[in-house]
Amino acid sequence: MPEGHTVHRLARALDGLFGGRTLAVSSPQGRFAGGAALLDGRRVVAVEAWGKQLFCAFAPAGAKGGDGADDVRWLRVHLGLYGAWTFAGDGSADVVHAIGAPRRRIGERETTPDLPAGDALAAEAGDWAPPAPRGAVRLRLVGAHAVADLTGPTACDVVTGREKAAVEARLGPDPIRADGGRGSPEASRAAFVDRVRRSRVTVGQQLMDQAAIAGVGNIYRAEALFRAGLDPLRPGRDVPGPVLAAIWDDLVVLMRDGAATGAIVTTRPEHRVPDGVHGAGRRTRQNTDGTAGAVPADEAFYVYHRDGLPCRVCGAPVLTKELAGRNLFWCGVCQA
DNA sequence: GCTGCATGATGAG
Protein backbone atom coordinates (compact mmCIF):
# COMPACT_ATOMS: atom_id res chain seq x y z
CA MET A 1 0.00 0.00 0.00
CA PRO A 2 2.21 2.66 -1.26
CA GLU A 3 1.90 6.32 -0.53
CA GLY A 4 3.82 8.80 -2.64
CA HIS A 5 7.14 8.28 -0.92
CA THR A 6 7.15 4.66 -2.02
CA VAL A 7 6.49 5.56 -5.64
CA HIS A 8 9.32 8.09 -5.73
CA ARG A 9 11.61 5.55 -4.16
CA LEU A 10 10.51 3.07 -6.74
CA ALA A 11 11.19 5.49 -9.59
CA ARG A 12 14.75 5.87 -8.36
CA ALA A 13 15.14 2.12 -8.08
CA LEU A 14 13.88 1.51 -11.60
CA ASP A 15 16.06 4.27 -13.00
CA GLY A 16 19.09 2.86 -11.25
CA LEU A 17 18.44 -0.64 -12.50
CA PHE A 18 17.20 0.08 -16.00
CA GLY A 19 17.95 3.70 -16.92
CA GLY A 20 19.55 3.82 -20.38
CA ARG A 21 19.10 0.10 -20.89
CA THR A 22 17.19 -1.87 -23.48
CA LEU A 23 14.66 -4.18 -21.85
CA ALA A 24 12.75 -7.32 -22.58
CA VAL A 25 9.17 -6.53 -21.59
CA SER A 26 6.52 -9.19 -21.13
CA SER A 27 3.31 -10.02 -19.31
CA PRO A 28 3.65 -13.48 -17.77
CA GLN A 29 0.09 -13.23 -16.47
CA GLY A 30 -1.13 -12.17 -19.90
CA ARG A 31 -3.36 -9.27 -18.96
CA PHE A 32 -0.86 -6.71 -20.22
CA ALA A 33 0.34 -8.62 -23.26
CA GLY A 34 -0.64 -5.88 -25.70
CA GLY A 35 1.06 -3.12 -23.76
CA ALA A 36 4.16 -5.19 -23.12
CA ALA A 37 4.54 -5.77 -26.85
CA LEU A 38 4.57 -1.99 -27.38
CA LEU A 39 7.53 -1.65 -25.00
CA ASP A 40 9.50 -4.81 -25.65
CA GLY A 41 12.98 -4.18 -27.01
CA ARG A 42 12.84 -0.46 -26.26
CA ARG A 43 15.20 1.57 -24.13
CA VAL A 44 14.36 3.28 -20.83
CA VAL A 45 15.13 6.99 -21.17
CA ALA A 46 13.38 8.44 -18.10
CA VAL A 47 11.61 7.38 -14.92
CA GLU A 48 9.43 9.83 -13.03
CA ALA A 49 6.97 9.91 -10.17
CA TRP A 50 4.16 12.36 -9.46
CA GLY A 51 2.23 11.55 -6.34
CA LYS A 52 1.30 7.90 -6.59
CA GLN A 53 1.69 7.78 -10.37
CA LEU A 54 4.81 6.26 -11.89
CA PHE A 55 5.90 7.06 -15.44
CA CYS A 56 8.64 5.30 -17.35
CA ALA A 57 9.68 6.47 -20.82
CA PHE A 58 10.60 3.91 -23.48
CA ALA A 59 12.30 5.03 -26.69
CA PRO A 60 13.23 2.90 -29.70
CA ALA A 61 16.45 1.09 -28.91
CA GLY A 62 18.40 2.89 -31.61
CA ALA A 63 17.02 6.37 -31.04
CA LYS A 64 19.13 8.96 -29.30
CA GLY A 65 16.26 11.25 -28.33
CA GLY A 66 15.29 11.98 -24.75
CA ASP A 67 11.95 11.63 -23.04
CA GLY A 68 10.40 14.41 -25.13
CA ALA A 69 10.76 12.64 -28.47
CA ASP A 70 7.63 11.85 -30.45
CA ASP A 71 8.35 8.16 -30.58
CA VAL A 72 8.59 7.80 -26.80
CA ARG A 73 6.00 5.56 -25.21
CA TRP A 74 5.24 6.05 -21.55
CA LEU A 75 4.47 3.23 -19.17
CA ARG A 76 2.06 4.49 -16.52
CA VAL A 77 1.67 2.45 -13.35
CA HIS A 78 -0.51 3.07 -10.31
CA LEU A 79 -0.12 0.47 -7.60
CA GLY A 80 -3.46 1.07 -5.88
CA LEU A 81 -4.01 -0.89 -2.71
CA TYR A 82 -2.43 -4.16 -3.73
CA GLY A 83 0.16 -3.43 -6.32
CA ALA A 84 3.80 -4.32 -5.72
CA TRP A 85 7.09 -4.55 -7.52
CA THR A 86 9.49 -7.36 -6.82
CA PHE A 87 13.11 -7.14 -7.85
CA ALA A 88 15.86 -9.64 -8.31
CA GLY A 89 19.26 -9.39 -9.86
CA ASP A 90 22.67 -10.90 -10.28
CA GLY A 91 24.09 -8.84 -7.44
CA SER A 92 25.83 -6.26 -9.60
CA ALA A 93 23.20 -3.65 -8.75
CA ASP A 94 22.50 -2.39 -5.25
CA VAL A 95 18.78 -1.98 -5.49
CA VAL A 96 17.23 -5.35 -4.95
CA HIS A 97 14.10 -5.29 -2.90
CA ALA A 98 10.35 -5.23 -3.08
CA ILE A 99 8.43 -1.99 -3.06
CA GLY A 100 4.70 -1.61 -2.87
CA ALA A 101 2.15 -3.59 -1.01
CA PRO A 102 3.25 -5.26 2.20
CA ARG A 103 5.23 -8.27 1.20
CA ARG A 104 8.40 -9.97 2.09
CA ARG A 105 11.59 -8.41 0.90
CA ILE A 106 12.89 -10.48 -1.92
CA GLY A 107 16.56 -10.15 -2.62
CA GLU A 108 18.89 -11.98 -4.88
CA ARG A 109 19.96 -14.34 -2.15
CA GLU A 110 16.43 -15.18 -1.15
CA THR A 111 15.28 -15.95 -4.67
CA THR A 112 18.28 -18.06 -5.52
CA PRO A 113 16.87 -21.22 -3.89
CA ASP A 114 13.96 -20.99 -6.31
CA LEU A 115 16.25 -21.10 -9.27
CA PRO A 116 16.90 -24.44 -10.90
CA ALA A 117 20.41 -25.55 -10.09
CA GLY A 118 21.55 -24.96 -13.63
CA ASP A 119 20.53 -21.30 -13.49
CA ALA A 120 22.31 -20.79 -10.20
CA LEU A 121 25.48 -22.11 -11.77
CA ALA A 122 24.97 -19.88 -14.76
CA ALA A 123 24.63 -16.90 -12.43
CA GLU A 124 27.96 -17.72 -10.88
CA ALA A 125 29.48 -17.84 -14.31
CA GLY A 126 28.23 -14.31 -14.96
CA ASP A 127 25.47 -15.49 -17.27
CA TRP A 128 22.57 -14.41 -15.11
CA ALA A 129 19.01 -15.47 -15.83
CA PRO A 130 15.93 -14.12 -14.08
CA PRO A 131 13.98 -16.37 -11.72
CA ALA A 132 10.59 -17.66 -12.76
CA PRO A 133 7.78 -15.18 -12.05
CA ARG A 134 5.98 -15.64 -8.75
CA GLY A 135 2.23 -15.24 -8.66
CA ALA A 136 0.22 -13.19 -11.13
CA VAL A 137 2.89 -11.01 -12.70
CA ARG A 138 1.19 -8.39 -14.88
CA LEU A 139 4.39 -6.87 -16.18
CA ARG A 140 7.96 -8.10 -16.25
CA LEU A 141 10.95 -5.93 -17.10
CA VAL A 142 14.19 -7.77 -17.77
CA GLY A 143 17.56 -6.10 -18.20
CA ALA A 144 21.00 -7.60 -18.45
CA HIS A 145 21.49 -7.78 -14.69
CA ALA A 146 18.08 -7.42 -13.07
CA VAL A 147 14.40 -8.17 -13.32
CA ALA A 148 11.39 -6.26 -11.99
CA ASP A 149 7.99 -7.91 -11.66
CA LEU A 150 4.77 -5.94 -11.20
CA THR A 151 1.74 -7.57 -9.56
CA GLY A 152 -1.74 -6.32 -8.77
CA PRO A 153 -1.59 -2.73 -10.01
CA THR A 154 -4.73 -0.62 -10.21
CA ALA A 155 -3.42 0.86 -13.44
CA CYS A 156 -0.83 -0.29 -15.95
CA ASP A 157 -1.02 1.43 -19.34
CA VAL A 158 1.04 2.61 -22.25
CA VAL A 159 0.31 6.27 -22.93
CA THR A 160 1.55 9.09 -25.15
CA GLY A 161 3.35 12.14 -23.82
CA ARG A 162 0.14 14.09 -24.29
CA GLU A 163 -1.85 11.57 -22.28
CA LYS A 164 0.77 11.62 -19.55
CA ALA A 165 0.49 15.39 -19.38
CA ALA A 166 -3.28 15.08 -19.08
CA VAL A 167 -2.91 12.75 -16.10
CA GLU A 168 -0.46 15.15 -14.46
CA ALA A 169 -2.76 18.09 -15.07
CA ARG A 170 -5.37 16.43 -12.88
CA LEU A 171 -2.93 15.95 -10.00
CA GLY A 172 -2.28 18.44 -7.25
CA PRO A 173 1.21 19.51 -6.21
CA ASP A 174 3.53 16.82 -4.89
CA PRO A 175 5.57 17.66 -1.76
CA ILE A 176 8.32 15.25 -2.77
CA ARG A 177 9.02 16.80 -6.15
CA ALA A 178 11.73 19.43 -6.00
CA ASP A 179 9.47 22.22 -7.23
CA GLY A 180 6.32 20.59 -5.95
CA GLY A 181 5.11 20.28 -9.53
CA ARG A 182 3.85 23.84 -9.79
CA GLY A 183 7.00 25.54 -10.94
CA SER A 184 8.32 26.50 -7.53
CA PRO A 185 8.02 25.31 -3.93
CA GLU A 186 6.16 28.50 -3.00
CA ALA A 187 3.68 28.23 -5.86
CA SER A 188 3.05 24.58 -5.02
CA ARG A 189 2.38 25.32 -1.38
CA ALA A 190 0.07 28.19 -2.31
CA ALA A 191 -1.82 25.96 -4.74
CA PHE A 192 -2.46 23.45 -1.97
CA VAL A 193 -3.51 26.06 0.58
CA ASP A 194 -5.84 27.85 -1.84
CA ARG A 195 -7.44 24.65 -3.03
CA VAL A 196 -8.25 23.41 0.47
CA ARG A 197 -9.62 26.77 1.55
CA ARG A 198 -11.90 27.01 -1.45
CA SER A 199 -14.03 24.08 -0.24
CA ARG A 200 -16.11 23.21 2.76
CA VAL A 201 -15.14 19.55 2.40
CA THR A 202 -13.34 18.43 5.55
CA VAL A 203 -9.60 18.90 5.62
CA GLY A 204 -9.30 15.19 6.39
CA GLN A 205 -10.94 14.29 3.11
CA GLN A 206 -9.08 16.89 1.11
CA LEU A 207 -5.71 15.59 2.25
CA MET A 208 -6.61 12.31 0.56
CA ASP A 209 -7.73 14.08 -2.61
CA GLN A 210 -4.95 13.63 -5.15
CA ALA A 211 -6.14 16.74 -6.97
CA ALA A 212 -5.48 18.82 -3.85
CA ILE A 213 -2.13 17.29 -2.89
CA ALA A 214 -0.54 14.34 -4.66
CA GLY A 215 1.04 11.42 -2.87
CA VAL A 216 -0.58 11.68 0.55
CA GLY A 217 -2.30 8.50 1.73
CA ASN A 218 -4.06 7.39 4.87
CA ILE A 219 -0.94 7.32 7.06
CA TYR A 220 0.48 10.71 6.11
CA ARG A 221 -2.99 12.21 6.36
CA ALA A 222 -3.55 11.00 9.90
CA GLU A 223 -0.06 11.85 11.07
CA ALA A 224 0.19 15.29 9.47
CA LEU A 225 -3.13 16.33 10.99
CA PHE A 226 -2.00 15.14 14.40
CA ARG A 227 1.29 17.00 14.17
CA ALA A 228 -0.62 20.14 13.22
CA GLY A 229 -3.08 19.68 16.10
CA LEU A 230 -5.89 19.97 13.57
CA ASP A 231 -9.32 18.34 13.75
CA PRO A 232 -9.68 16.19 10.61
CA LEU A 233 -13.39 16.98 10.43
CA ARG A 234 -12.98 20.74 10.19
CA PRO A 235 -14.14 22.16 6.86
CA GLY A 236 -11.23 23.18 4.65
CA ARG A 237 -12.44 26.75 4.30
CA ASP A 238 -12.32 27.16 8.09
CA VAL A 239 -8.67 26.18 8.41
CA PRO A 240 -6.34 29.20 8.61
CA GLY A 241 -4.00 29.51 5.66
CA PRO A 242 -0.84 29.48 7.80
CA VAL A 243 -1.94 26.18 9.38
CA LEU A 244 -2.32 24.61 5.94
CA ALA A 245 0.99 26.07 4.83
CA ALA A 246 2.63 24.52 7.88
CA ILE A 247 1.08 21.15 7.03
CA TRP A 248 2.51 21.39 3.53
CA ASP A 249 5.96 22.23 4.88
CA ASP A 250 5.72 19.38 7.36
CA LEU A 251 4.77 16.94 4.62
CA VAL A 252 7.69 18.08 2.50
CA VAL A 253 10.02 16.99 5.29
CA LEU A 254 8.16 13.84 6.31
CA MET A 255 7.58 12.51 2.81
CA ARG A 256 11.07 13.23 1.53
CA ASP A 257 12.43 11.41 4.54
CA GLY A 258 10.08 8.53 3.76
CA ALA A 259 11.31 8.46 0.18
CA ALA A 260 14.89 8.33 1.41
CA THR A 261 14.44 5.56 3.96
CA GLY A 262 11.38 3.69 2.74
CA ALA A 263 9.72 3.98 6.14
CA ILE A 264 7.17 6.48 7.36
CA VAL A 265 8.27 7.84 10.72
CA THR A 266 6.33 10.78 12.12
CA THR A 267 6.96 10.59 15.86
CA ARG A 268 9.41 12.96 17.47
CA PRO A 269 12.08 11.27 19.62
CA GLU A 270 10.62 12.58 22.88
CA HIS A 271 7.35 10.82 22.11
CA ARG A 272 8.84 7.42 21.49
CA VAL A 273 8.71 5.49 24.71
CA PRO A 274 10.08 1.96 24.94
CA ASP A 275 8.56 -0.88 26.94
CA GLY A 276 5.17 -0.43 25.38
CA VAL A 277 4.12 2.41 27.65
CA HIS A 278 1.86 3.73 24.94
CA GLY A 279 0.67 0.32 23.81
CA ALA A 280 1.97 -1.53 20.81
CA GLY A 281 -0.43 -0.57 18.06
CA ARG A 282 -1.15 -2.63 15.00
CA ARG A 283 1.78 -3.67 12.93
CA THR A 284 2.21 -1.83 9.66
CA ARG A 285 4.56 -3.13 7.04
CA GLN A 286 7.03 -0.67 5.66
CA ASN A 287 9.12 -1.10 2.58
CA THR A 288 12.54 -0.31 3.85
CA ASP A 289 15.71 -1.76 2.46
CA GLY A 290 16.73 -2.98 5.88
CA THR A 291 18.81 0.07 6.73
CA ALA A 292 15.97 2.09 8.26
CA GLY A 293 15.49 0.18 11.47
CA ALA A 294 16.36 3.03 13.80
CA VAL A 295 12.77 3.56 14.90
CA PRO A 296 10.78 0.48 15.91
CA ALA A 297 7.65 -0.02 13.81
CA ASP A 298 5.35 0.34 16.80
CA GLU A 299 6.86 3.70 17.71
CA ALA A 300 6.67 5.24 14.24
CA PHE A 301 3.16 6.74 14.35
CA TYR A 302 1.17 9.02 16.60
CA VAL A 303 -2.32 7.86 15.71
CA TYR A 304 -2.41 5.65 12.62
CA HIS A 305 -3.65 2.15 13.56
CA ARG A 306 -3.59 3.15 17.25
CA ASP A 307 -7.32 3.42 17.88
CA GLY A 308 -8.14 2.83 21.54
CA LEU A 309 -4.54 3.19 22.63
CA PRO A 310 -3.46 6.19 24.69
CA CYS A 311 -2.31 9.25 22.79
CA ARG A 312 1.48 9.54 22.95
CA VAL A 313 1.19 13.17 23.99
CA CYS A 314 -1.88 13.52 26.22
CA GLY A 315 -2.88 9.95 27.03
CA ALA A 316 -6.46 10.22 25.79
CA PRO A 317 -7.62 7.22 23.75
CA VAL A 318 -7.00 7.58 20.03
CA LEU A 319 -10.26 7.82 18.10
CA THR A 320 -11.23 6.22 14.81
CA LYS A 321 -14.05 6.72 12.36
CA GLU A 322 -14.79 5.78 8.81
CA LEU A 323 -14.67 8.79 6.53
CA ALA A 324 -15.42 8.43 2.83
CA GLY A 325 -14.67 4.73 2.98
CA ARG A 326 -11.31 5.04 4.71
CA ASN A 327 -10.37 4.71 8.34
CA LEU A 328 -9.49 7.96 10.02
CA PHE A 329 -7.45 8.12 13.24
CA TRP A 330 -7.02 11.12 15.50
CA CYS A 331 -6.77 12.35 19.08
CA GLY A 332 -9.91 14.16 20.17
CA VAL A 333 -7.98 16.18 22.74
CA CYS A 334 -4.81 17.19 20.87
CA GLN A 335 -6.77 17.79 17.67
CA ALA A 336 -9.74 19.69 19.01
C1' DG B 1 -6.34 -24.21 5.82
C1' DC B 2 -9.50 -20.24 5.70
C1' DT B 3 -11.14 -15.30 6.34
C1' DG B 4 -10.93 -10.47 6.41
C1' DC B 5 -8.34 -6.58 6.04
C1' DA B 6 -5.14 -3.06 3.72
C1' DT B 7 -0.82 2.74 3.07
C1' DG B 8 -6.20 3.29 -3.50
C1' DA B 9 -9.13 4.91 -7.10
C1' DT B 10 -13.06 4.56 -10.22
C1' DG B 11 -17.61 4.35 -12.09
C1' DA B 12 -22.53 3.68 -11.42
C1' DG B 13 -26.62 5.13 -9.09
Add this chain to the structure above:
DNA sequence: TCATCCTGCAGCA
Protein backbone atom coordinates in the same frame (compact mmCIF):
# COMPACT_ATOMS: atom_id res chain seq x y z
C1' DT C 1 -22.55 5.96 -0.91
C1' DC C 2 -21.76 1.69 -2.80
C1' DA C 3 -19.75 -2.00 -5.53
C1' DT C 4 -15.83 -3.32 -7.81
C1' DC C 5 -11.10 -4.22 -9.10
C1' DC C 6 -6.74 -6.64 -7.67
C1' DT C 7 -3.34 -9.42 -4.34
C1' DG C 8 -0.66 -10.84 -0.10
C1' DC C 9 -0.55 -11.61 4.50
C1' DA C 10 -1.84 -11.40 9.59
C1' DG C 11 -4.68 -13.60 12.41
C1' DC C 12 -7.24 -17.22 13.43
C1' DA C 13 -9.02 -22.22 13.67
